[in-house]
Amino acid sequence: PSQVQKMTISMTSDNSMHVKCGPPRDRNGPNERYYLEVEAGNTLVRNESHKNCDFRVKDLQYLTNYTFK
Numbered sequence: 001p002s003q004v005q006k007m008t009i010s011m012t013s014d015n016s017m018h019v020k021c022g023p024p025r026d027r028n029g030p031n032e033r034y035y036l037e038v039e040a041g042n043t044l045v046r047n048e049s050h051k052n053c054d055f056r057v058k059d060l061q062y063l064t065n066y067t068f069k
Contacts, residue, residue: 002026004034004053009068015060019068021053039067 005022012018019036034053038046040061048055060066 001028007053012056015062016056016058017060017066017068019053019055019057023053037069039069040064 002024004024007019007021010018021034023032033049033051034055035047035049036055036057037044038057045066046057057068
């Protein structure tokens with residue numbers, strides 16, 4: 001599939017985030033699943049999949065930079 005559209009990340013508390021996005025333009029397959037990887041530096045700290053692109057990421061560490069993919 002192509003990349004998801006309109007990805008937004010918003011802070012819901014001091015240590016949690018809400019990640020949402022729209023579907024890709026080209027789906028290319030019968031099953032629609034969305035995957036979110038959360039990295040701190042080069043370390044994968046979370047890997048989740050949902051039927052909808054709507055993720056609530058909780059229990060993040062203070063003073064840590066995260067990358068959401």
